[in-house]
Amino acid sequence: MIEFKNVTKTYETEDALKELTLTINDGELFVLVGPSGSGKTTLLKMINRLAVPTSGEVSIDGQNVAEMDLENLRRHTGYVLQTGALFPNMTVEQNAGIQLEALGWEATKRHQRIVELMKRVDLDPELFLKRLPSELSGGESQRIGIVRALASNPKLILMDEPFSALDPLSKRQLQELILHLHAELATTFVFVTHDMREAIRLADRLAVIHNGELQQLGSAKEILSAPANDFVREFFDDDSIRRQFMQTVVAAGLGQPITLVKTDRLATDVIVSGDVVKMAASDTIFSWAALVKQHPQQVVQVEETLLKPADLIAYLAQAKEAK
Amino acid sequence: MFDSLNTYIAENGNEILLSLWQHIEISAIAALITIIIAIPLAVVLLNHRRGGEFVLQVASVIQTIPSLAILGLLIPFVGIGTVPAIIALVLYAIMPIFSNTYSGLTNIDPVLMEAADAMGVSKRYKLFRIQFPLAMPMILSGIRIGVVMIIGTATLAALIGGGGLGTYILLGIQSNNNNALLIGAVLAAVLALVASWIIKALSGVSIKKIGIGVLVLAILGGAAYGINAALKPKTETIIVAGKMGGEPEILINMYKDLIEADNPNLNVEVKRNFGGTTFLFKALQSDQVQIYPEFTGTVLQSLVKTDQGVSHNPETAYQTAKTALSKQFKMTYLEPMKYQNGYAMAVSKETAEKYNLKTVADLAAHPELVAGFDADFYQQNDGYPGLKEAYGLNFETVRTMEPSLRYEALADGKLDVTDAYTTDPQVKKYDLVLLEDTKSFFPPYQGAPVMMKSFAKKHPGVSKSLNKLAGKITTKQMQEMNYKVTVEHEKAATVAREFLVEQGLLKK
Known part of the structure; x- marks a missing residue:
């Protein structure tokens, strides 16, 4: 468990973080999201003391990081940077094994561990171990960066905008890899990004940071359906995301208000028979579609509106294709 | 031209190689010391930006001081010879090596430095496995610049008795010997190119191998040096130096031949082209040099303080000089040789006939003549300023120039009047007319060895050997020997030995 208690960071005269309090649970894939300059990266770096709070306290499992042995803390924390940040003078194997070397592992044990992890990230050890970073693509470098972070089998992995410089395809593949690894390992991931789609895709829980302050904390669903303030609403204001939610369907004017349907026979029958499934405004149209697939005639109720399967077709038909 | 170059190389091959080796030795030691100072300094100052900037400033300031000035400044502290030469070279080369190392280490991509910190590697690991390898191209190019600079500047070491290829460059300039000049300059340039190429080639080699290589070289060098020192006979070495020029x-x-013939336990090291009067005199005082030949006239004019005017009687002049040196500087001035190498005014035969010039006084009527003087002569009281007053000379155009060039300029008609030394071989070569000094303005210039009294007392044999030259060597003999060395480029050592044997002063 990682706890931030009233953490403030002041640069010169400006506050980068203001009295921020936050808890990250064990085994979570926790995403810190916000525009650039929001303070999210500073927050991440405080965990392994690459940044030190001006005031306040950061603790891991109840132990203040300021009191921990620095090298030991860092050797047992995975860290993935933008662009991989591999050392250009070392081979892939040397790069990946750097923490293990610092921890004093033998060469053969190191080699075994790296080979095993290379396979896990879908890179052929035979082909890649002896290469230099200059001979790797962006996606490959970042996979090695991930191997390096995983090498010492840390309980905690910190990732600082690791995929921001990648092409969309590599980005997607690596996001899948992270989700996959997170599912396999009992490791806490703290992931920083400015890309809200990436945040939504990856996060168990996410924290929206802006101007050094925590704007909202919760699951993607919670945040999207109920933005805490204008900033959060605007930050996640994206057609393709908003369109996924039932509340948007209602806002589009589809369906009929319950009050009105009382004169409609079919609807009245339905209500009377009680055969209506209630859905939350924050539910997605995908779960609605799944329901309709099972029960082709199912009517659903979102707040005060009744929606028929035909409304789903109508909604999808009017939606523009996402760019 | 190439023929004469070939002959010169064939005759002086061993000495040239020795100079080349000396040059390499001085440069290598200087480079090694610079690296040992500059690189760790850059590492230490890595986390003290202000300190780093400060050192950078100081190093750049040192670099703006002319190298000759640095050499001059160092003499009072460390004397002359190889040591100050190396110190000056080190001071010079610190700037490029330090600044490249420093900026190489500080300009590494901050993301990589953050990655290294985040991995929790030790400081040592970070420095040797990450920072140094990444900064290596910059560091090596700094070393390359530094080494090339050292090799180039090391030619100046010859000026303060450090030896090296500069000896040939100096010799070439002084004696107008293009062969020597060419050899010195070309070899120095080639050496710089080769060194630069080797260092460039090293950039492809891993640091481990470079480290091992340097270590092996250091051990081999140390061993060779140790063995060399151990094998050297335990005789005392005394240094005999001379001013610029053939005479x-x-x-x-x-001096060397005479001393070594009579004193088998003494080893005489000869330092030729050792610099100007003041320089040599200071070297003698600080015991960097034990003996050098000096003229009575120069002693009286430039070195000692006398209340009376300079006597024009050679014997009186010598006695005055001897007493003054003894009283004021605790020096011993041995008996002078016979010949006089004084100043004289020289004109070409045609000029002399055209204007009917016979004495210096005749020049006063012809201010339109173009005069060219050696820089010393132009400034010293016993030179042009005094002469001008004594004879009422009033040349409209006076140039200062290298002594070696003025005769040729005179022969070519670019100059009409110049100062000459009576024993200069060119007087004979160009058939010049020396104008009579009717007012006896020029003091007598007789050469004799000068040394510290303490040295003379400790080595009575040396004085005895050198006194064999007292009253020997006529002006004509000296002129002839100078002709052989300066014009015919014979070796001074050979000419000297032949003369001593011929005169029965030395057994064959």
């Missing part, structure tokens, strides 16, 4: 070189070679 002093002939004289000091005679």
Whole structure:
């Protein structure tokens, strides 16, 4: 468990973080999201003391990081940077094994561990171990960066905008890899990004940071359906995301208000028979579609509106294709 | 031209190689010391930006001081010879090596430095496995610049008795010997190119191998040096130096032969082209040099303080000089040789006939003549300023120039009047007319060895050997020997020995 208690960071005269309090649970894939300059990266770096709070306290499992042995803390924390940040003078194997070397592992044990992890990230050890970073693509470098972070089998992995410089395809593949690894390992991931789609895709829980302050904390669903303030609403204001939610369907004017349907026979029958499934405004149209697939005639109720399967077709038909 | 170059190389091959080796030795030691100072300094100051900037500023300031000035500034502290030469070279080369190392280490991509910190590697690991390898291209190019600079500047070491290829460059300039000049300059340039190429080639080699290589070289060098030192006979070495030019070189070679013939336990090291009067005199005082030949006239004019005017009687002049040196500087001035190498005014035969010039006084009527003087002569009281007053000379155009060039300029008609030394071989070569000094303005210039009294007392044999030259060597003999060395490019050592044997002063 990682706890931030009233953490403030002041640069010169400006506050980068203001009295921020936050808890990250064990085994979570926790995403810190916000525009650039929001303070999210500073927050991440405080965990392994690459940044030190001006005031306040950061603790891991109840132990203040300021009191921990620095090298030991860092050797047992995975860290993935933008662009991989591999050392250009070392081979892939040397790069990946750097923490293990610092921890004093033998060469053969190191080699075994790296080979095993290379396979896990879908890179052929035979082909890649002896290469230099200059001979790797962006996606490959970042996979090695991930191997390096995983090498010492840390309980905690910190990732600082690791995929921001990648092409969309590599980005997607690596996001899948992270989700996959997170599912396999009992490791806490703290992931920083400015890309809200990436945040939504990856996060168990996410924290929206802006101007050094925590704007909202919760699951993607919670945040999207109920933005805490204008900033959060605007930050996640994206057609393709908003369109996924039932509340948007209602806002589009589809369906009929319950009050009105009382004169409609079919609807009245339905209500009377009680055969209506209630859905939350924050539910997605995908779960609605799944329901309709099972029960082709199912009517659903979102707040005060009744929606028929035909409304789903109508909604999808009017939606523009996402760019 | 190539023929004469070939002959010169064939005759002086061993000496040239020795100079080349000396040059390499001085440069290598200087480079090694610079690296040992500059790189760790850059590492230490890595986390003290202000300190780093400060050192950078100081190093750049040092670099703006002319190298000759640095050499001059160092003499009072460390004397002359190889040591100050190396110190000056080190001071010079620190700037490029330090600044490249420093900026190489500080300009590494901050993301990589963050990655290294985040991995929790030790400081040592970070420095040697990450920072140094990444900064290596910058560091090596700094070393390359530094080494090339050292090799180039090391030619100046010859000026303060450090030896090296500069000896040939100096010799070439002084004696107008293009062969020597060419050899010195070309070899120095080639050496710089080769060194630069080797260092460039090293950039492809891993640091481990470079480290091992340097270590092996250091051990081999140390061992060779140790063995060399151990094998050297335990005789005392005394240094005999001479001013620039052929004549002093002939004289000091005679000193060497005479001293070594009579004193088997003494080893005489000859330092030719050792610099100007003041420089040599200071070197003698600080015991960097034990003996050098000096003229009575120069002693009286420039070195000692006398209340009376300079006597024009050679014997009186010598006695005055001897007493003054003894009283004021605790020096011993041995008996002078016979010949006089004084100043004289020289004109070409045609000019002399055209204007009917016979004495210096005749020049006063012809201010339109173009005069060209050696820089010393132009400034010293016993030179042009005094002469001008004594004879009422009033040349409209006076140039200062290298002594070696003025005769040729005179022969070519670019100059009408110049100062000359009576023993200069060119007087004979160009058939010049020396104008009579009717007012006896020029003091007598007789050469004799000068040394510290303490040295003379400790080595009575040396004085005895050198006194064999007292009253020997006529002006004509000296002129002839100078002709052989300066014009015919014979070796001074050979000419000196031949003369001593011929005169029965030395057994074959």
